[in-house]
Structures are given as C-alpha cells and as structure tokens.
Amino acid sequence: DTAVSQTPKYLVTQMGNDKSIKCEQNLGHDTMYWYKQDSKKFLKIMFSYNNKELIINETVPNRFSPKSPDKAHLNLHINSLELGDSAVYFCASSPRRDRSPLHFGNGTRLTVT
C-alpha cells in the first residue's frame, strides 16, 4: 500500500499547455505539501495545506494553483506551462502542522518542451 501516491509519474508537455498533478495520501495525515526540485537539485516548498486550508504559499507564480478537495488529496494545477517549470514535483504529508517528519511521494517529473 503506497502511503503517498502521485500521478502521473512522468509528464511531458508543450509550452503554453495546462496540466495537473494529483496526490493522495492514505496515512490519515492532516497536512499536505508540494515541493519542487529544480535542475540545481534544491527541494523547495511551494505550498502546504492543513485540513484543506492553505497555510504556506511561497512566492510561486499565480499559474500554479493547488486544490485540496479533502484532507487526503492535494492536487496541483499549472496553467500556461513554461520551460522553467520543468522539474520534479514532490507531494508530501505529515500528521499535523508541526515538525513531524514528512512522508514524500515518489515525485512527478515534468518536462516542458
């Protein structure tokens, strides 16, 4: 049973398109996150949600819109994709909004051509 699952694993698309990445966790955690690992290998937080409520929104372009229909799901929609959006996107969850260790999904490798 995968604890944090992301789909798709790979996503190749052209500039200007709109795409979504889905994330689901079956751990019963309250808090979910999106992290981005860019070409320089840094893992940077983008968003966090706690019980469907947006908590952290780092300086991410408005083209990125997270949506949490319930606390087990956090999807990421990206409009008007740009070359610089190419990266690996990781979803993660934690039991609550504290320093509990994160449980990461296996990532979605997005390639924009």
Next chain:
Amino acid sequence: DQQVKQNSPSLSVQEGRISILNCDYTNSMFDYFLWYKKYPAEGPTFLISISSIKDKNEDGRFTVFLNKSAKHLSLHIVPSQPGDSAVYFCAGSQGGSEKLVFGKGTKLTVNP
C-alpha cells in the same frame, strides 16, 4: 540565498567504514534539523532529526552531531552498508515552523 549548504556533491566509502556527511547552515534562527535519504526514482524518506537543544542524536547506525557555534551538522553512518548508497539531504527549520529548507544533497556511494 542558500541557507543550507551541502558542499560535497558526492562521497564514496568502503563497506564497513564510517560515512560522514556534512551540512552547514547560515540562518541562525534554525532550531531543528533533519536528514532525509533518497533513492533514485523515489521520494525522500526521513532518517534522523536533531533539535538545537541537543548536540547529538543517535539512532542505530546513524548519528547526527550539531555544532551550533559553527552552524554545522554532520551525519555519521557506522558501519556503512551498500544499501546506504543514496542521496542524503540535510534540512533546517525555525521557530516551530513546519517549513523545511533543504540543501542540495550529497550522493553517498558505499562500495562492497
């Protein structure tokens, strides 16, 4: 602005020997640190953490040391095993925040 720096992109050690992975941070407000391990095509998995009120935390073969005055932490793996071959990320946070700032990672290769 790299608040967490892992200056060695890679490290190679022999099986059975000690692996020492280093991490430096610039944000003096960081008071909690974690190490994550990542295998190819998988997400990072939590390894060990340390609060700034401690200078050492141990869990089996893994020990993390924190030197606050030097803003430096290190992860020791003894003895190293081939299955430890992975990328190791150091991360810090401040003020009870769940927001983690990660380093770029160090790729550890343990040779049989």
